[in-house]
Amino acid sequence: MKFVPHAYQQYAINYIKSHPITALLLDMGLGKTVTTLTAIRDLMYDTFEVKRVLVVAPLRVARDTWPEEIRKWDHLKNMTCSVVVGTAAERRRALQKQADIYIVNRENLVWLYEHCKLSFDMVVLDELSSFKNHQSKRFKAMKAMRPKVKRIVGLTGTPTGNGLMDLWAEFRLLDMGERLGRFISQYRSLYFKPDRYNGQIVYSYKPLPGAADVIYHQVSDITVSMKARDYLKMPKLVSVIKEVYLSDEERKRYNGMKKSLVLELPGGEVTAANAASLTLKLCQIASGAIYTDDKGVVTIHDRKLDALEDLVESANGKPVLVAYWFKHDKERIQKRMKVRELKSSKDFADWNEGKIPVALIHPASAGHGLNLQRGGSILIWFTMTWSLELYQQTVARLWRQGQTDQTVVVQHIVAKGTIDERILKVLEHKDGTQAALIDAVRADLKMTNV
Structure with missing residues (x-):
């Protein structure tokens, strides 16, 4: 199928290509997968800036959606991918294949970090919001891998599903703490105050007055966001x-x-x-x-x-x-x-x-x-x-x-x-x-x- 990008898709493609760090907050249904794949293709085959890409996604999206999109579009037909899911033996075989893109489900990211000898110069975190917990093993694995990665793209339509506190971990992986701080304690003390607590134990925080605007400004130079209703004739x-x-x-x-x-x-x-x-x-x-x-x-x-x-x-x-x-x-x-x-x-x-x-x-x-x-x-x-x-x-x-x-x-x-x-x-x-x-x-x- 021939891919004719919408204006917003072409904008996003160009943005990924010109920004080594990109938070792409595309509303659901705006085609973030084909948009990202097109940018990868251009970086890989036109400008030769990228050699090997790792995509981390939810299991079914990793197994079905990304490979299906590569097969679907004519301009992507020369790209190869290897889906690193299944048993340990199946994952090892997938890593041994020669491919442009290796796609792993997020549950196996820790395993990949511990067992994979391949180096990746670009990483795509599909559903960046699934890395919002800074104490999770997947966050720590990606944090350890991040310094060796030249380019990174975070994709999601729901960046703050449970409030602004989610943003720290997501952007910590993207820019290694440059914009919102290297430590969660830094972020909390700068932008939040205790909301519910019992003695010394704080159960929740709420943003300080004006904090939201400051946070948005801090991340705006690497962030693109688009809503479907602004660019598509949605049902x-x-x-x-x-x-x-x-x-x-x-x-x-x-x-x-x-x-x-x-x-x-x-x-x-x-x-x-x-x-x-x-x-x-x-x-x-x-x-x-x-x-x-x-x-x-x-x-x-x-x-x-x-x-x-x-x-x-x-x-x-x-x-x-x-x-x-x-x-x-x-x-x-x-x-x-x-x-x-x-x-x-x-x-x-x-x-x-x-x-x-x-x-x-x-x-x-x-x-x-x-x-x-x-x-x-x-x-x-x-x-x-x-x-x-x-x-x-x-x-x-x-x-x-x-x-x-x-x-x-x-x-x-x-x-x-x-x-x-x-x-x-x-x-x-x-x-x-x-x-x-x-x-x-x-x-x-x-x-x-x-």
Whole structure:
């Protein structure tokens, strides 16, 4: 297929080529993979600045999306890639192959650092936000590899899914601490103050007045951000809430759990050790089932299952993608109706070919990088997630460039008067911080000539 870049894509390609360090904050659906690959091709074959590239991505994106994009476009047909996933033996064989680009899933980055003798002069971190935890092994491995890398590109559409504190680790890998400091303690003391604490222990921080603007300015010289709605004719996104109502007995159980942190059920006792655990338990009750202390599952109600059945029926045969969170959600849905979980490359291909009427997807395992827009335009959230990043990324599997329907419908099944409503509000609140970052460093194509 012939690649004719949009103006914003050509701008991003030129930016990567002219900036050894690039944070490319492209909204979901703007084609960041082909954009980055085109820049790599030019650097490799036209200017000879790059010889070997490492791409680090989520598993399914590493295994499916990057190789598929290389095969898809005519101008990339001479590029070779080796996908470093699978067993240790398979990964070793992949590293022994001669290739321009080596693609590894982020879970195996530590293994790669410890076992790979190849040197890479360019690294692409697909979903830069997955490196936001500075204490993670993957962050430490990449930090150790970084000084030997001449060029680095960080790709994401959700840089601050949980607030500005996420940015330090992401940019620490990109510029080795030049803009936001080499140490997290530096960053915290300069831009934040304690928010919630108990004695000497600080549980959370909040930005100091004016800190956000300073942070955005600090990273603006290596950052490009673009929103899909500014550059593409996107389908209309319709968000709908489908409310379900608990019975008096179910409400009594929910409130009892909330107040006492202990719930007595015929199938066993459920306890919540702390606020985080309680949150999960309340989410489970809202969804209709809960795990007991002995790992059993007790069904509380079928309200959401009934609502899901109604929504699938009202789709009138159009394919429906259902997002779930807990394992018992999936099992209960599978018992109620014929569904197929999207996990393998074959599953994704069949969905895009319209062969799956009702598909299940877990945001944590399939939220990034997958192109599912050809298979349908209806997404139903059976269970909500607290993660803004996973929420937006999952929605963007359907609401993106290449969607043939004029409208993408996102249905949220919400148990009235439960934590479900709070989750939706939290997601809306978190978007403010992220939108501010995107807007602060948005590329001005009319005024910038690179």
